[in-house]
Amino acid sequence: MRSALRKIQNFLNTRLGFFSLVLFLFWLKTIWTYNTKFTLGINSGVQEILALVNPFPTAILLLGIALYFRGKKVYWIMMIVDVIQTTWLFANILYYREFSDFMSMSIIKSSGSVSNNLGSSIAQIIEPSDFLVFVDIIVLILLLAFKVIKVDYTPAKRFKALGITILAVVLFFLNLGAAEKDRSQLLTRTFDNNYIVKYLGVNFFAGYSGYQTYQQGVKKANASASDIQKILKKINKNRAGVNAEYYGKAAGKNVIIFHLESFQQFLINYKVDGKEITPNINKFYADSNTIAYDNFFNQVGQGKTSDAETMLETSLFGLPSGSAMSTYGTTNTYQALPAILDQRGYSTASFHGDVGSFWNRDNTYKSWGYQYFISKNYYQTKENYENGYGIKDKIFLKQSTKYLEQLPQPFYAKIITVTNHYPYQLDKENQSIPKTKTGDVTVDGYVQTAYYLDQAFGEFIAYLKKTGLYDKTMIVAYGDHYGISNNHKKAIAQLLGKKKVTSYDLAMFQKVPFMIHMPGLKGGVNHTYGGEIDVMPTLMDLLGIKNTDTVQFGNDLLSSQHNQLVIFRNGDFTSPTYTKIGSKVYNNKGELVTDKLTTKEKNQVAKMQDYATDILAMSDQVTTGDLLRFYKPSWFKLVDKSQYSYKLSDAKKALKQAQKTKKSLLSENKGVSTEKLYKTDAPELK
Structure with a gap:
């Protein structure tokens, strides 16, 4: 020893x-x-x-x-x-x-x-x-x-x-x-x-x-004020005017953005063995007061959900690699929708049943001007309450009402669901329909989690109707990105009832739902081509917010001047006339026409490609050079990140204080909580 x-x-x-x-x-x-x-x-x-x-x-x-x-x-x-x-x-x-x-x-x-x-x-x-x-x-x-x-x-x-x-x-x-x-x-x-x-x-x-x-x-360090002025000049040249019929229709209304995780357009009215996969979303989609787009595409890159949020809130594209939120969200200057609405008397909040650090949300949201970030630590959690990327949607949405009802009105609230997320696994007690039978393990579970998300969505809408929020809120629902990647070609072909899928089919498979609902809104299915980059300018015009000097790379979908060229993050594009995937060009019937184009048509496609490349390059320049620090519109006040705290204790204090000066759903109900009005069949809560 x-x-x-x-x-x-x-x-x-x-x-x-x-x-x-x-x-x-x-x-x-x-x-x-x-x-x-x-x-x-x-x-x-x-x-x-x-x-x-x-x-x-x-x-x-x-x-x-x-x-x-x-x-x-x-x-x-x-x-x-x-x-x-x-x-x-x-x-x-x-x-x-x-x-x-x-x-x-x-x-x-x-x-x-x-x-x-x-x-x-x-x-x-x-x-x-x-x-x-x-x-x-x-x-x-x-x-x-x-x-x-x-x-x-x-x-x-x-x-x-x-x-x-x-x-x-x-x-x-x-x-x-x-x-x-x-x-x-x-x-x-x-x-x-x-x-x-x-x-x-x-x-x-x-x-x-x-x-x-x-x-x-x-x-x-290499960026300068002249860079943003050059970009703004090009943006103004292509800026679409407003649609007088819709401009300001939602002024003063509450806004709820409902984030349908990994939800693709093909699920709308889709049936398996004669049963609708998304009956509640289908009903919402077909409502006479819902503007529903059937040619709306996700435009995300590697940042996926974070790219979708970036486009939604800032009308800037994600990066060619990585996530703009993760890399630049903490330090960059933004003129984002939450900050714009905050400066017009709105309370702003994002709800998410996962940890606040995912995609650097806890820092990026401050840069975007969110007053509140209701993340996982705000919720009661148990082992069976979670599934993969956070709290299951039904449980998450029910518990969210505790904070939603306290938001001073008008409010802007983003609700991010997570259960319909890859790899699409759901515990047996929550499985209400059988899987599809493509033989692809990943794909076949997709309809089960989508059905669960639809049920959760239906419960949430029912709550909004019971409380009266439904009648004074513009509800926006959108799919953030694809759920089934293009690597599952055989399974996709089976889902679509095709023998095989082409590059064009896969491009069309990138469609996601985009729906805007409000009582009194003239709805219907709109066939305009657009994408997530267009959401912010569309919402600003509906809310009646001047949008003539912003740095945005999208355009109002409701405008007759809307540019219908949809640019994908990798530089490919689609439009009502041509779709270009790599070196292949397709017409709007899905026919491969690369070698059949006339000189005039080739020039037209080349102009589309040049425009797409130019837009992506300018957006990247704004982000990587933090160019918005050089541009300060007179109507916008620079966001002071130090004013925001997402600690639960601080949020409770702020919400309690807010009840004294502004009307929330809770104060309108004389302090009686509306949580009991929320009905869910979540087995974990029984």
């Missing part, structure tokens, strides 16, 4: 031994922090292994720098590196407790937001156990000070230090490869900072967010 202890002590008295001890202690406290201070959503054996491994690569790399030196410098450098890593870990513990997110470099850089966000409340959020991450540092200092561990003065061997560096690099790429296999496009799409930390570690996240911030800074 003594011999073993002597060997351990002798090893610790070497540079490599001390390095190993510091590394082990840092790994130990990092794992402890992962499990006790963060909620990373680890839900598989692979993710558990990666979380155990991911602290090593960057820690080995950083601590290994000391091994290139000799004597006391080795120990000083290791301790300094350890203190820096630990301080970063400690800062993230505090920040995560407050915001359920990690402290990115852009957060630190932008407007002193760390001090604004944490400074005033640090005493309230800190816990004694947080300081345990510093215990090992104190122990190491004492071990060195009392010479329990002695300084190794032998000459440094550079090949050993180089070997440690190489080991760190190899471990990192093995870690990254395993992470990418479990979660593809992890770094290119950047779903959620939790994902980065869960797969690659809190140290890596610091470097990754620093790189992103640097890249953003370079592009912003």
